[in-house]
Amino acid sequence: MDDALRQAALNYHREPRPGKLSIEPTKRMETQRDLALAYSPGVAAPCLDIAANPDLARDYTARGNLVAVISNGTAVLGLGNIGALASKPVMEGKAVLFKKFAGIDVFDIEVDATDPDKFVEVVAALEPTFGAINLEDIKAPECFEIEAKLRERMNIPVFHDDQHGTAIVCAAAVRNGLLLQGKHLSEVKVVTSGAGAAAMACVRLLIAMGLPQDNVTLTDIKGVVYKGREGLTPELEPFARETNARTLGDVIAGADVFLGLSAPRVLKEEWLPLLAEKPLILALANPEPEVRPEIVQQVRPDAIMATGRSDYPNQVNNVLCFPYIFRGALDCGATTINAEMELACVEAIAELARIEPDEVVARAYGGAALVFGQDYIIPKPFDPRLALLIAPAVAKAAMATGVARHPIEDFVAYEQQLQRFAYRSGQLMHPVFEKARAAQTRVAYAEGEDERVLRAAQVVVDERLARPVLIGRRDVIKSKISGLGLRMAVGQDVEIVDPFADEEVLAPLTDGYQKIVDRRGVTPGAARYRMRGRPALTAAMLLQRGMVGAALCGGAADWWQQTADVLPIIPRLPGLQRVYALSALILGERTLFFCDTHMNVDPTAEEVAEMTVLAADAIRRFGITPRAALLSHSNFGASNSPSARKMREALALVREDAPELEIDGEMHADAALIPALRDLMVTSSSLTNGANLLVMPNLDAANIAFTLLSAATNALQVGPMLLGMSKPIHVLTASATARGIVNMTALAAAGNAAPGED
Template sequence: MSKVTKEMALEYHREGKPGKIEVVPTVPYSSQQDLALAYSPGVAYPCLEIEQNPQDAYEYTSKGNLVAVISNGTAVLGLGDIGALAGKPVMEGKALLFKIFAGLDCFDIEVNEKDPEKFIQIVKALSPTFGGINLEDIKAPECFEIERRLREECDIPVMHDDQHGTAIISAAGLINALEIQQKNISDIKLVVNGAGAAAVSCTRLYIALGVRPENVVMCDSKGVINRKRTGLNAQKLEFATDRDIDTLEDAMKGADVFLGLSVKDVVTPEMLKSMNDRPIVFALANPDPEIAYDVAMESRPDLIFATGRSDYPNQINNVLGFPYIFRGALDSGATVINETMKLAAVKAIAALAKEPVPSVVNAAYEMSNLRFGREYILPKPLDPRLITTVAPAVARGAMESGVARRPITDWDAYNDKLRQLMGYDNKLMRRFTEEAQRNPKRVVFAEANTDNMLRAAVNAYQDGICIPILLGNEEMIEKRAARLGVDITGLEIVNLRHDREADRRARYAMNLAEKRQRDGMTYPEALEMMFDRNYFGMMMVETGEADAFIAGTYS
C-alpha cells in the first residue's frame, strides 16, 4: 500500500460528489402511482399502523436497518477536541464501514454540544429514527455517563465504539495470544498504559474474561494509578492498585501482558526485557505505537505483538466488530447491546482466527500462508466469513439474555440472508453446492503436489462437496500442506509410482490396451502410461474407482 499523503486524502474526499456517502431510494419512483404510494396519500396507511403498534416501524420503514453515528467531536481519532463539524469526515467514514461490511444504512450526526446532559437529551430525542446508535469520539470521562444514560433511557441498542469496539477485538486477540503463549488468563499480570474510555472498557472486559483485578496495574500520564494518589475520578479509582509502585517502568517488571492506549514511544526495549517469558504486547497508540514494531520484535523474540496499524501483523481493528455487532443486534430486535452479546462477539472472532483461511483472504492481502499463530491471532478485516460468524453469535447472545424482541428461529435462512445482503451468495452456485453436499463424489486431483490444486482439494473437502483423492508423493504433499498451513487429515493420497500400486497399474494398462488395440496400442505402452498421473487418474474414473478427475494446469 502506498503512503497516504495530504494531497491524496483531500482529493479522495472532494472528487466527484464531496464526502463519502449518499441516500439512495429503495422503491420504484418513476410514475405518479409510485409517488402517490411513497408519499401522499399512500403514506398515511403505514403511519396509522405504526401509531397503533410502534413495532410496525420495523416492518414499514428503514428503522430496522438504520444506524446513527453520533459525535460531538471532543475526542476525534487522535486529533483531540477538534469540534463536531471537523469530525464529520470521520463519522462519514464510519457510516461507510457500516454499509460495506454489514449492509447497514447509516446517518452521521454531528452534535455541536459539549454539555453531557444536553447532549443526552438531543440524542434521546433523535432515537426514534434509528434501529441503533453508535456513539463515537466523545471524550472521557463524560462518555461513560453519556453511554450509561442513553442505554437506560433508549429502547434501542446504544454503544460507544471507542470503548467497547477496541475492548471486544483486543479481548479476542488476547484469548488467542494466551493460548499460543500457553498462559492462563487467571494467572497473568496485566499492565495498562492509558486510562481513557478504551483503556477502561478493555480492562473491564478482560476482567470479565478471567483476569484477576489484583493483577492489574493501570497507568496514566502521571504514572501508576495507585491508592496514594488523590483526585482520581471514579473510573481511575476502580483500577487503583495497592502495590507500592509509581512508574510504568516499575509496573512492567514481571508483567505478562501490556496494553497500550496512550502515546508513542513510552515503552523501551528494556521494559519489554523486564517482562515475563513469552510476553504479549498490544501497543495500540495510533498512528505510532508505544514502541516501534521492529524495535519490539528485536528485543524479545518470544513476543506476540499487536498494533492498531494495518501494515504490521495482528492489527487490532474495530471494524472486525462494530458492523456485525449492530447487524446481529438489529436483526434480533435487541433493546441493548449487553455483556452477553459482547462476550459472544469476542468468542466468535477468536474462534474464526483458528479456522483455515480462505484463498480469497490470502489473495486480498497478497499472502499465501495465513494461519493461526504468532502473527495471525485475529481474522483479517476483509474476511467475508465475519458477517456470518459474528452477527449470528451476537443475535444468539441477545436471545439468550432475553433482550431480543424479534428472535431468529431459522438460522440457515438467516445466514443465507446475510450472504445475499453482502453479495457473497450466488443462488445458482449455492444450488450446485447443496446438490454436491447431498451426495459427495470421489474426485481425483492430478497435481496434488502444487499449491493451487492442494488448496482446492482441501477447500472442497472442508466444504463437503467431494471426497478428494490426491495423486502424488506423500512426503512432498505433507510438506507442502505444512508450509501452506492446510489440514490434509482424512484425505486419501495415492502414489501411483509405489510398488504397492503395481497390480493396479497392470490392471489399468490391460484395460487401456484392450480399448486402444485397434489404434495400435500395446500393453507395454499402456503400462508405461500408467506412470503418468493424468492417464492413471482417468483410468480410476474408467474403472469406477473414482467419479471424476481434475487434470493439471497444463495437461
C-alpha cells in the first residue's frame, strides 16, 4: 500500500464520521403514540407473544434479517494476528457488504478471546439476538473446532466465511475453468500450496463435487503432507499421501489444477512448464499471489488464471457468495448452512458467469464486454443478478434437505421480492412487467445501435416483456450483439429495421411521413433524408402504421428534438389539451411521482387538473393508489398569488372530474409528505397519508424538485413517461441506463394492453 492509498483509506474511515455503518430506526417515531407503541407500554405485547411462541421473534423483531459478524482478530487477511479491536474495521466492512448486496442487517462483534472454548461460550450465548452467525478471520486449527462446536450447539446457521465462502467461489471458478479447458473434475490432479482453513474447505467441497480424494496432494509451509509427517492435525491426517516427495516442486508435475492459498511467489516460474496441458492456476494469496499472471501468460498461455486481486481477471472474491447464501438461509429460516446449500451456491455462481454480464457490471469495469472465457470464469462482485440466482438456489437446497423452518411456498413471488436487491425499481415495476408479459407487444427502439438498448433488449427477451424491433444498421447491430456477448438471435428473438437497406419498409413509411409534414416546409427529399438520419421518425412511423405496438425513442440525442419529431406523427388523445411528462423517484421504500417535469412551461389550471388525472391513472398501473398534492409556495389559502390561485382552481376541477382521487392543495411540499405537519395546518384534508403524486405549478418547479431530490438522495429515476399520447411511445433521456430502458419498455408494452387490462 503506497502512502497516498494509505492516507485515503484513513480519511475514508474517519470522515465525515468515524466508521462505516450506523443503526437506523425502521418505524416512525414522531408522536407520543409512536413512543407508546415502540416502548412502554406497547412493547409488552410482542414480548409476551414471543415468550409464548419463540418463533414469533421472526415476525416482531429484526432477528430474521440480522447477522452477527464475529471475530477474535487472530487471522486477519494479509495482517495476521492483530487482535480483536484492530480487526473492527474489517468486520465493519463485512457488515456494509452484507447490507449493500443483500439488504441484511449486521452487528459486528469483536471478541477478545483466543481460547476456543471461551470464544464458543460467548458466541453461543448470543443466539437469541441473531438469525445467523458469520465467523471471520479466526486462525486455524482453532477455527475448525470453534465452528464445529457452535454448529452443534446453535439452532441457527453458523458459517466461517474464510473457509466456506472462499471454497464456494473457488469451486465455481474450478467448475467453469475445467469446462473451458475440456476437463472433468473426476479426472484431474490437484496440488495445493497451503493447507489451512480455506484450502481444506476448498478441497473438501471439490471432493463433494466429484474430485477423487486420491487425486489431491496437499503442501504447506512444511512441504508435502505425507503419511508419518510429525505434527499432522486431525484435519490433515486423512489427506496424507504415501510418497517420498517432500516439496511443492516434487509434486507439481502433471497437475491440472494448482490451488494456492499460501504465500507470495511460491509457484516458481521454472515449474510452470511441468504442469499438465491446459492447466487451471488459482493463485489466491493476497496481496501478492503465488505467481504473477504476467508470468503465467508468458510461460503458459494455455493456462486459465485466477487470483484474489481485483486488478486481474477472475478475482476469487468471497463477496460473490456470503451475502446471498445468508439471504437464502435467512429467508427460509434455515437452521444451518449444509453442504447441499453450499453446492447449490457453487452452481448458481458458475451459471451466472456463463450468462452475459449486466450493464451495471460493464459500467463498473470500464465498459468492457465481459464474455465467458479465459479471462471471465466467475462473475464480478457488482453483478446485480447474484441475489436472484443464489438465494433461491440456497433456499431450495435447504428445503430439500429438511433444514428450512419456514419453507418458501411461492418461488416466483420470492424471486420478485429479491428484485429489490438486484434492481431498486423491481418492486415498483412488477405489476407493469406482468402486464407487459401478457401483452407481448412488438416494441420499436429508435437507437438500435446503442449498447444500452442492446443490453436492455437482451433482458426484454429473457424476461419475455416484449418483442424488440431494433432500428439501425444491420451489420453494426449484429457486430455489437456479438461483441457484447449477447445471446439474442436476429430474426428469432429480435428484428432489425435498417433505414439504409430496407427500402421496402422505409419507402411506405417515408411516403406516410411526407403526407403528415407536407405543409410544414418539408420537401420529399428532406423527408427521405430525415427518415434515415432521425431514427425517432422511423420508430414513430412504425407505430403510426401499426407495424409495432409501442416505441421508445431518444437516449442518444436532444430530448426536446426527439419529442418534437414524434408529436406530429403520434398525436395526443382526442379531447386533451396537452401532452405531459410524469417522472418517478424510488427512494428506498417510498416512490414519489412528479408532474410535469419536462413538457409544459406554465400550465393553466385546466391543464394542471388534466395532467393530475392522467398521472393518477398512470400510477394505478403500478398497482399503487395515487395520493395527489398540488404544490405551491402557499399553504391552504395563505396566499392569493396567481400560482396559488391556479392550484386552488385546479383542485376544484380535479375533485369534479375525479371525485374518487385522494387529493389536496395548494400546499407546501413538506405538508404534502408529512401527515403530522399537515394536520397542524388543516383538519379537513382528504389525504389519508403522505402524498405520492406531487403536481407542480410550472415546469421550473417540477424539474428542479425532481432533479434536486434525485441528486441529493441518490434516488433511482423512472421516466419521463409521456402522458396523453394516442399510442404508447416514450422519449428516453440521455442518462437512461439499460435497466431504465427495460423499465420504459415494460411501460410502453403495458400501455398497449387491451382495454380493461390496466
